[in-house]
Amino acid sequence: MPPLTPERLAGLVAPAARRGTLLLSSDFDGTLAPICPDPMGATILPRAAAALCHLATRTPVAILSGRDVTTLARLAPIPGARLSGSYGLERWRDGVLEVAPEAVGRARQLPGIVAALEATIAKGPAGVALERKRWSAAVHFRPAADPLAAAAMLRPALAALAVTTGWSLVGGRMVYELQPPGPRSKGTELRALLSETRARAAVYAGDDLGDIPAFAALTVAVERLELALPVAVLGAETPPELVPAAGGRTLPSPEAWAETLQLLAAAVP
Ligand SMILES: [Mg+2]
Known part of the structure; x- marks a missing residue:
């Protein structure tokens, strides 16, 4: 090509x-x-x-x-x-x-998840930032001095939180996010867009x-x-x-x- x-x-x-x-x-x-x-x-x-x-x-x-x-x-x-x-x-x-609906149905869990993430981040390297979203929460590693090391250090605690809460841990570049579990992704969105347009x-x-x-x-x-x-x-x-x-x-x-x-x-x- x-x-x-x-x-x-x-x-x-x-x-x-x-x-x-x-x-x-x-x-x-x-x-x-x-x-x-x-x-x-x-x-x-x-x-x-x-x-x-x-x-x-x-x-x-x-x-x-x-x-x-x-x-x-x-x-x-x-x-x-x-x-x-x-x-x-x-x-x-x-x-x-x-x-x-899965976001609305899980919204009551979010404050507890945010509090647990704050406690986890406080124990990790400096610079890691929590982004509280309306229906989920993201942990950003890019501001840390060594983002990959910070991500590796915090990942086990984030994965454990996902297991205990039943939420999904989704990874991006320099970011992990805890999301309500469900089938949604940019793939389901793109399929819906192709259909609606x-x-x-x-x-x-x-x-x-x-x-x-x-x-x-x-x-x-x-x-x-x-x-x-x-x-x-x-x-x-x-x-x-x-x-x-x-x-x-x-x-x-x-x-x-x-x-x-x-x-x-x-x-x-
Ligand atoms: Mg992008």
Whole structure:
């Protein structure tokens, strides 16, 4: 396969985007926004935001993130975009927030889990940060002096907490998250988006382990779509599983994905 470039990728999906039958979908952190040492400081690349604002008027646009959907809506203010947060536990559609029943059903456990995580983090290396989300809680290792060592040190305690609470421990780059158990993932979200938009073609760009189920959903859908393109967006911390899961399709950086979106917006006036 020739290497993917922004020009080539935009050219591949432009015909479907012009017909309004392209599902243009993307992860947020590390894909639309460069990775930032402070997760709260992530910012969408301006030209990606401008391109998505235009493209969302022409074809379905979706952003799928591990962040909770209210934060995602603030960080990615794209009118008309379909937002999925907390790995599919929450959706934002036409101004309405939908929450998965398993998240609501497990909400009473969350304060106890947060307290246990705070106690665990207090015993670990400095810099590890707790992100309390609406329906789940994430532990970020990137701010620690040695993130991988910090993750290795705390992982057994987090896994034990998952077992005692019945919650799921999900890993990303430099982050572990405790989530209500259930079938949701970016893969289930992508399948739902393909169905609700009746897209005939789809592209999904992502950079982390949580994006692999979305890549898989596209790979499975390839037989009934005109075009299905999972794209791995590379960075300093790309997990080794990512590129094969995207069928070898890569872009070198969030900036290259933003350039793709900009070229696509120009091709779909
Ligand atoms: Mg990401």
